[in-house]
Amino acid sequence: MPITINKALRNRLERIYLFANTDYFVRYYGSKLGILWAFLNPFLQIVIYYFAFSYLIFKQRDTSFVLYLFTGIITWQFFAEASKSAITLFQRQRYILQNIDLPKIDFFWSLILSKFWGYFINFLIFLAFSLIFFHNSLSFALLWIIPIWIGLAMFTVGVCFYLATLYIFLRDLDHLWSIVIMAGFWTVPIIWDYKIIFEGYEFMMYNPLTAFVVQVRQVTLQNQMPDLKYLSIALLISAFIAISGYFFMKYKSKKALEFL
Amino acid sequence: MSNDIAIKLENINKTYVIHDRGNTIRERFFSLFSGKGARKLKALQNVNLEIKKGEFFGIIGRNGSGKSTLVQIMNEAIPPDKGGKVTIDGKAMRLALGMGFNNELTARQNIMINSSVLGLSIKEIKSKMDEMIAFAELEEFADTPVKYYSSGMKSKLMFSIAVNAEADIFLMDEFFGGVGDQNFKKKADELFHNRFVKGKTIIHVSHQMDSIKKYCDRVMLLDKGKVVKIGTPDEVLAEY
Numbered sequence: 001m002p003i004t005i006n007k008a009l010r011n012r013l014e015r016i017y018l019f020a021n022t023d024y025f026v027r028y029y030g031s032k033l034g035i036l037w038a039f040l041n042p043f044l045q046i047v048i049y050y051f052a053f054s055y056l057i058f059k060q061r062d063t064s065f066v067l068y069l070f071t072g073i074i075t076w077q078f079f080a081e082a083s084k085s086a087i088t089l090f091q092r093q094r095y096i097l098q099n100i101d102l103p104k105i106d107f108f109w110s111l112i113l114s115k116f117w118g119y120f121i122n123f124l125i126f127l128a129f130s131l132i133f134f135h136n137s138l139s140f141a142l143l144w145i146i147p148i149w150i151g152l153a154m155f156t157v158g159v160c161f162y163l164a165t166l167y168i169f170l171r172d173l174d175h176l177w178s179i180v181i182m183a184g185f186w187t188v189p190i191i192w193d194y195k196i197i198f199e200g201y202e203f204m205m206y207n208p209l210t211a212f213v214v215q216v217r218q219v220t221l222q223n224q225m226p227d228l229k230y231l232s233i234a235l236l237i238s239a240f241i242a243i244s245g246y247f248f249m250k251y252k253s254k255k256a257l258e259f260l
Numbered sequence: 261m262s263n264d265i266a267i268k269l270e271n272i273n274k275t276y277v278i279h280d281r282g283n284t285i286r287e288r289f290f291s292l293f294s295g296k297g298a299r300k301l302k303a304l305q306n307v308n309l310e311i312k313k314g315e316f317f318g319i320i321g322r323n324g325s326g327k328s329t330l331v332q333i334m335n336e337a338i339p340p341d342k343g344g345k346v347t348i349d350g351k352a353m354r355l356a357l358g359m360g361f362n363n364e365l366t367a368r369q370n371i372m373i374n375s376s377v378l379g380l381s382i383k384e385i386k387s388k389m390d391e392m393i394a395f396a397e398l399e400e401f402a403d404t405p406v407k408y409y410s411s412g413m414k415s416k417l418m419f420s421i422a423v424n425a426e427a428d429i430f431l432m433d434e435f436f437g438g439v440g441d442q443n444f445k446k447k448a449d450e451l452f453h454n455r456f457v458k459g460k461t462i463i464h465v466s467h468q469m470d471s472i473k474k475y476c477d478r479v480m481l482l483d484k485g486k487v488v489k490i491g492t493p494d495e496v497l498a499e500y
Binding site for chain 2: 011014102
């Protein structure tokens with residue numbers, strides 16, 4: 001039996017895609033190299049880390065530390081960029097909200113999708129570097145990246161729901177959030193060695209972002225299955241934040257247009 | 261609600277709370293000690309209304325009389341005060357010329373995004389793309405970012421996009437009549453008549469009395485948030 005999608009649902013999915021597409025590509029409009037920057041940027045980032053960690057700041061480090069660092073940074077960047085962008089989401093879309101009664105959640109899907117494309121391209125560059133220059137191999141453990149990404153997306157969209165809604169009533173939030181993001185960067189094992197966590201700071205794994213960063217490395221750099229206990233806990237916490245965030249957004253954003 | 265009613269408003273009041281104390285934590289912190297509170301502004305008072313399907317309904321009134329607030333309540337963009345009830349049968353859409361473009365995008369790209377918001381599929385948009393650009397008389401600038409457009413060019417483009425919108429009820433907030441030169445106005449008037457007047461429910465908010473008189477079946481006059489009169493255009497315009 002052929003699968004049919006009714007017109008309203010198809011239009012809705014198309015709209016989410018178009019918004020995500022525009023949000024992703026608009027940053028490259030006007031530049032000479034255009035979309036090429038999406039690939040050049042992570043490529044050059046890795047090259048810079050490679051030289052920095054091979055010859056400059058941490059000369060004693062193994063050069064494969066570059067991959068360790070890069071996986072952490074791109075995973076963190078996905079969360080940081082999406083959450084920062086979510087803060088002014090309703091304000092940016094107020095013209096649409098004023099005119100048409102669209103499901104507000106669609107703006108969040110578009111946002112997550114757009115940021116995820118950026119993350120995915122970074123991830124492909126990472127894989128290419130890992131295979132070509134570091135001669136790493138891939139295994140079926142890499143498939144575990146799917147539930148990890150689902151969890152990461154759930155957690156991120158949940159935080160986005162809260163931030164976008166709170167900003168309606170509290171305009172200082174964007175400044176406050178910049179500080180939180182800066183502090184958060186150092187509480188998650190992006191630059192420092194995550195094995196420290198297991199030597200007495202295990203509670204840090206209950207931060208879903210820490211758990212996801214650690215698990216991404218486990219399945220990509222070590223070709224190992226993720227730790228199912230910590231992955232399950234991170235998924236549960238993320239699902240809770242996504243669901244509670246959705247209801248918070250749904251009920252508290254009704255008066256958004258009066259304040260924005 | 262009976263089947264022939266498109267919009268029913270019961271006991272609609274709207275009070276805006278004006279926060280003179282500001283929105284930042286600093287301002288809020290100092291407002292704790294200054295004793296300044298929030299002011300209340302009654303934008304609508306006890307509005308009751310039924311608009312029939314297929315009816316062309318006009319709303320007039322001075323600036324600040326509550327017209328746009330009422331349209332946004334009909335559109336469910338903002339809620340009425342407690343106790344008010346809005347019932348809508350069908351998909352409603354507000355059309356306004358200030359609906360907003362992404363200035364970095366070209367006319368084609370803005371048509372794609374805005375038409376999708378207005379309910380068209382990608383296939384439909386692609387098939388109507390050239391027609392919309394030609395109607396807006398922007399063939400030469402179709403691939404130019406709209407940040408280089410004049411306000412008149414933007415208005416024509418928005419009009420051209422908006423007339424393809426898919427909905428049962430159109431809430432036109434100062435949408436029609438003020439776009440472009442005489443030639444474009446004539447063309448827009450024809451398209452407007454062919455596209456909208458037939459079979460759709462239209463709520464037409466305007467200061468332009470000639471279009472109110474020409475199209476509307478009934479008109480409502482608002483003043484300071486209160487309904488002054490509802491009747492035929494001639495009856496209501498006599499009081500305006």
